[in-house]
Amino acid sequence: MAGAGSMIDCCDLIAGLAARGWNQGSGVPCSTFAGPIAHLSASGHYRAAANEGLALSGAVGARLAGRREAVFLQNSGLGNLINPLTSLCQPYAVPVLALVSMRGWPDPGADEPQHALMGQTTETILSALGIWHTVLTAESLDPALDRAEQMISSGRSAFLLVPHRSISQHPGTMPALRTGGPDTAEVTSAVADACPPGTAVFATTGYTSRYLHDALDRPENFYMQGSMGHVSSLALGYADAAPEKTVIVLDGDGAALMHLGALSTIGAAQPANLVHVVIDNGGYESTGSQQSTSGTTDLAAVAKACGYRAASTVDSVQALQQQLASAAAAPGPHFILVRAGRTVRQTPQRAGASLSLPHIAARLQDATLPAAAAASHA
Structure with a gap:
């Protein structure tokens, strides 16, 4: 089955990104990325964004100032990101690295109905936009990150597609939500x-x-x-x-x-x-x-x-x-x-x-x- 593989270790993923200069992250939460977001947040290296397009635009700004910032999003939010991807990243030739959790994929019928269409079309959309992408698994972690690095170095954005809930949790804990008040x-x-x-x-x-x-x-x-x-x-x-x-x-x-x-x-x-x-x-x-x-x-x-x-x-x-x-x-x-x-x-x-x-x-x-x-x- 496409995308199948063992669980990606959260700490291995963050270490792999850091080894290639991606020490900072920004994005919109997704259960698949709960571990990486917790890991980066614990060290003060994650910036919460209100939507995916803002995360991408922020990453471009960071790149202009010399910092590499990976973007985390679910494919359901790809639509929010397409505007700055096509009218900022590509025409200004500022490549970004994005990690996209894949809902409604590889089998749309195995997920919730609102994810079916994006699950079927995410790869097609990225291909139509000329965006290099590949599936990220535990087995392909280092080769995929290396290939993404090659794309970035050549001036192309790289999107790593992550199967749903395929990343382990961070051993630490996220800051607690507000206490008190009705739930x-x-x-x-x-x-x-x-x-x-x-x-x-x-x-x-x-x-x-x-x-x-x-x-x-x-x-x-x-x-x-x-x-x-x-x-x-x-x-x-x-x-x-x-x-x-x-x-x-x-x-x-x-x-x-x-x-x-x-x-x-x-x-x-x-x-x-x-x-x-x-x-x-x-x-x-x-x-x-x-x-x-x-x-x-x-x-x-x-x-x-x-x-x-x-x-x-x-x-x-x-x-x-x-x-x-x-x-x-x-x-x-x-x-x-x-x-x-x-x-x-x-x-x-x-x-x-x-x-x-x-x-x-x-x-x-x-x-x-x-x-x-x-x-x-x-």
């Missing part, structure tokens, strides 16, 4: 309990959509699997097209930071029926609890500056319930930042394990269109 399960349950009948709820990818599905599955819930950072824009489009519906977004700090410009778009659009709840636990819990950059970003202040009518920060379920009630009594958009703690309980299965993704979309449409039709004839 993701408590926040999603509180929102589900507060929803009036007919409220549309859009939940971001990761644990948030899982816990919402577990708390209260209903046709008006949209569970995002993949498309990290896009749930608020998805909800904005829906809210604008169905102004008679109350719309709640359940977002995460890492997801909100990934496409922070969405807050400005929402502020400018002024959807009166939109409530945006961001669960800020300080990191990416579902990929290994790597820290996000929310610790230095006041997302509520950003939302207010972007034009949300109201923005608040809460640190308890009771305070969240109070803010949800206030939001229901006044026009939005409203922004509620929940200072959350780490979730220490069994994680429920994804909504996609029992509901097909097309069915999730279709049933929301079915629940919405009769109401929209009635409103248009009122």
Whole structure:
């Protein structure tokens, strides 16, 4: 089977990169790279990036200053990276080294459905862009790194494709996520309990959509699997097209930071029926609890500056319930930042394990269109 092999030792990978001058890393967390990210973070040699394109651009900047910086990403985020790859790296002839974890590959049917298309097309896309790439395994570690080094030296970027969960964990530990405050399960349950009948709820990818599905599955819930950072824009489009519906977004700090410009778009659009709840636990819990950059970003202040009518920060379920009630009594958009703690309980299965993704979309449409039709004839 393509990509098969024994587990890559995390420390061997980092040592191999360092031996070739790649002592620094940047990227977006992925469970496959939990070990390497922990290793580099422990020595202060990893910079968290809000999205993959920013990581790549930062690596180009570091290269211009004489430092080699490897980029870590999952192939699901390749789209975020293509713009600077094709309009910065290649035309300016500044090569980069990227390590890409491969979801939906080699067998798309063996992974979650949102990864199938990228799993099938990642190699084709890289080939079409003229990017040299090869599969990285424990057996091919040194030869692949040597070949990548040759590509970099010749002025070409090199992409190392890493099979899913094929790298061992780092023997150390990642810095703990924020403690105190309600966890993701408590926040999603509180929102589900507060929803009036007919409220549309859009939940971001990761644990948030899982816990919402577990708390209260209903046709008006949209569970995002993949498309990290896009749930608020998805909800904005829906809210604008169905102004008679109350719309709640359940977002995460890492997801909100990934496409922070969405807050400005929402502020400018002024959807009166939109409530945006961001669960800020300080990191990416579902990929290994790597820290996000929310610790230095006041997302509520950003939302207010972007034009949300109201923005608040809460640190308890009771305070969240109070803010949800206030939001229901006044026009939005409203922004509620929940200072959350780490979730220490069994994680429920994804909504996609029992509901097909097309069915999730279709049933929301079915629940919405009769109401929209009635409103248009009122």
